[in-house]
Amino acid sequence: MTRVVEFFFDFGSPTVYLAATQLPGIAEQAGATIDWRPMLLGGVFKATGNQSPVMVPAKGTYMGADLARFATRYGVPYKRNPFFPVNTLALMRGAVAYRASDRFKAYRDAIFRAMWVEPCNLNEPEIIGKVLTDAGFDSGDFMARIAEQSVKDELKANTEEAVERGAFGAPTFFVDGQMFFGQDRLDFVAEALDA
Amino acid sequence: MTRVVEFFFDFGSPTVYLAATQLPGIAEQAGATIDWRPMLLGGVFKATGNQSPVMVPAKGTYMGADLARFATRYGVPYKRNPFFPVNTLALMRGAVAYRASDRFKAYRDAIFRAMWVEPCNLNEPEIIGKVLTDAGFDSGDFMARIAEQSVKDELKANTEEAVERGAFGAPTFFVDGQMFFGQDRLDFVAEALDA
Numbered sequence: 001m002t003r004v005v006e007f008f009f010d011f012g013s014p015t016v017y018l019a020a021t022q023l024p025g026i027a028e029q030a031g032a033t034i035d036w037r038p039m040l041l042g043g044v045f046k047a048t049g050n051q052s053p054v055m056v057p058a059k060g061t062y063m064g065a066d067l068a069r070f071a072t073r074y075g076v077p078y079k080r081n082p083f084f085p086v087n088t089l090a091l092m093r094g095a096v097a098y099r100a101s102d103r104f105k106a107y108r109d110a111i112f113r114a115m116w117v118e119p120c121n122l123n124e125p126e127i128i129g130k131v132l133t134d135a136g137f138d139s140g141d142f143m144a145r146i147a148e149q150s151v152k153d154e155l156k157a158n159t160e161e162a163v164e165r166g167a168f169g170a171p172t173f174f175v176d177g178q179m180f181f182g183q184d185r186l187d188f189v190a191e192a193l194d195a
Numbered sequence: 196m197t198r199v200v201e202f203f204f205d206f207g208s209p210t211v212y213l214a215a216t217q218l219p220g221i222a223e224q225a226g227a228t229i230d231w232r233p234m235l236l237g238g239v240f241k242a243t244g245n246q247s248p249v250m251v252p253a254k255g256t257y258m259g260a261d262l263a264r265f266a267t268r269y270g271v272p273y274k275r276n277p278f279f280p281v282n283t284l285a286l287m288r289g290a291v292a293y294r295a296s297d298r299f300k301a302y303r304d305a306i307f308r309a310m311w312v313e314p315c316n317l318n319e320p321e322i323i324g325k326v327l328t329d330a331g332f333d334s335g336d337f338m339a340r341i342a343e344q345s346v347k348d349e350l351k352a353n354t355e356e357a358v359e360r361g362a363f364g365a366p367t368f369f370v371d372g373q374m375f376f377g378q379d380r381l382d383f384v385a386e387a388l389d390a
Contacts, residue, residue, distance in 0.1 A: 050251045058243045058363035062376055069383060168253035181257055184379055188264060 003032040003193050006174040008162045010041035011095070012088040014067050014078070017116040019171040019183035020108065021076045026186060030193035036104070038095035040088065041170045043159040048168040052085060070183065081119040090128060090146055096154045097145035103137070110135035198227040198388050201369040203357045205236035206290070207283040209262050209273070212311040214366040214378035215303065216271045221381060225388035231299070233290035235283065236365045238354040243363040247280060265378065276314040285323060285341055291349045292340035298332070305330035 005027055009016045027034050045051055054060035064080055071078035091111055098107040114120045114131040121127055129139040145151060162172060166179050173180040175192035200222055204211045222229050240246055249255035259275055266273035286306055293302040309315045309326040316322055324334040340346060357367060361374050368375040370387035 048251055048253045050254060056243055056245045056363055058358075058361055059245060062361060062363065062374060065374070066376075066380075163253075166253055166257060168251055168257065179257060179260070181261075185261075 003030060003175070004035050005032055005189060005193060006035045006037050008037045008039045008158070008167055008170060008172040008174075009095075010039060010088055010170045011091050011111050011115050011122075012041055012084075012086045013170045014063075014081070014084075014116055015183040016171045017112050018067065018070050018074065018076070018078070019173075019186060020112055021074055022183070022186055023173075023189075026190045026193070030190065032193045036095070036099060036108075037158050037162070038092045038099065038155055039159040039162045039167075039170070040092055040155060042088075043156070044163055044167055044169065047160075047163045050168045054084070077117045079117060079119050081115055083119070083121040083123055086115065086122050088122075090125070091122060093146035093151050093155055094142055096151045096158070097142075097148070106135055107132075107137065110137075198225060198370070199230050200227055200384060200388060201230045201232055203232045203234045203353070203362055203365060203367040203369075204290075205234060205283055205365045206286050206306050206310050206317075207236055207279075207281045208365045209258075209276070209279075209311055210378040211366045212307050213262065213265055213269065213271070213273070214368075214381060215307055216269055217378070217381055218368075218384070221385045221388070225385065227388045231290070231294060231303075232353050232357070233287045233294065233350055234354040234357045234362075234365070235287055235350060237282075237284075238351070239358055239362055239364065242355075242358045245363045249279070272312045274312060274314050276310055278314070278316040278318055281310065281317050283317075285320070286317060288341035288346050288350055289337055291353070292337075292343070292346045301330055302327075302332065305332070 005023065007019070007023060009020065011017075023034055053063050067078060067080075094107060094111075098104045110131055111122070115122055120131065122131070132139050132142050165174065167181070169181060171181075171183055173185070173189050175189060178192055180189050180192070200218065202214070202218060204215065206212075218229055248258050262273060262275075289302060289306075293299045305326055306317070309322075310317055315326065317326070324337075327334050327337050360369065362376070364376060366376070366378055368380070368384050370384060373387055375384050375387070
């Protein structure tokens with residue numbers, strides 16, 4: 001039986017980015033598949049009363065050091081995004097829209113890179129357009145897809161489902177009904193996949 | 196040169212308890228010493244605008260599972276304290292008062308056990324008294340010590356120093372000027388001590 005790890009994510013979270021660099025290797029090692037579940041982190045915060053750690057200034061400062069330490073440990077590039085927090089509504093609708101296509105990985109990679117490696121101001125529609133064009137996407141196609149009601153509805157439904165199942169932030173993982181929060185719990189995710 | 200890890204702690208935090216079960220072994224392994232720094236977590240929260248994770252109900256629920264997972268991993272006993280959150284002012288003043296004595300470990304062990312293993316209602320002075328008496332302390336001596344102005348001042352100074360140095364919660368560790376937050380960063384503390 002192939003095991004599944006559900007990965008509720010939002011591009012706007014740097015810990016989601018770090019998780020996305022590690023989870024594919026963990027899943028492969030365990031012979032598991034990743035079910036990418038786009039959600040809107042802002043919606044999760046609103047529904048649960050949670051907030052971004054950066055709302056507490058001392059926590060935000062520490063988080064910068066903590067993210068850099070994990071990036072070094074993982075050997076992946078990471079830069080603080082000076083435009084953070086970014087409104088990711090269009091980007092997450094795009095994740096829903098491309099999720100079933102063979103271009104989904106290319107889409108994720110382009111957005112994660114633009115958000116946490118370059119990093120760009122993805123609050124600006126024209127910058128999103130350029131990032132997608134550079135990655136071989138048709139930005140007109142993107143705009144049409146994210147305007148579809150079914151896409152909007154699915155993102156909303158994913159977000160509501162995450163909250164109903166206990167999520168209060170991102171990244172959130174589920175393995176066999178067990179929830180794990182944070183890229184710093186990937187070792188527990190790996191253990192659950194191996195169990 | 197013997198290395199030092201400063202451990203800013205408050206008995207009222209379950210993650211501090213978990214850290215306290217692991218840090219002595221980590222320090223011993225690294226040939227390092229622990230500088231136990233009692234502070235008042237409530238004071239840190241007030242100064243930084245941070246709050247206990249349990250203030251977000253979904254986070255509190257998840258934290259219960261997370262703490263149990265770490266306790267299992269570490270092989271240590273842990274029970275949710277139904278009287279949480281506990282006002283730890285007297286207990287932390289006690290930590291300051293006994294810190295330089297050869298009974299400091301016995302004091303810590305008694306309070307951690309009463310708080311996170313039994314667990315008792317340490318909001319009640321008579322229960323604190325019983326816990327200390329059972330551990331071989333003179334509760335009159337305890338009351339006299341925690342009433343000393345120098346003890347009160349030192350706890351306040353420790354708390355202010357922690358905040359000045361960037362702390363926003365507990366446990367907080369410092370190794371060579373690097374700050375680490377959370378019992379889930381003990382692997383980074385160990386790396387810093389080995390560096």
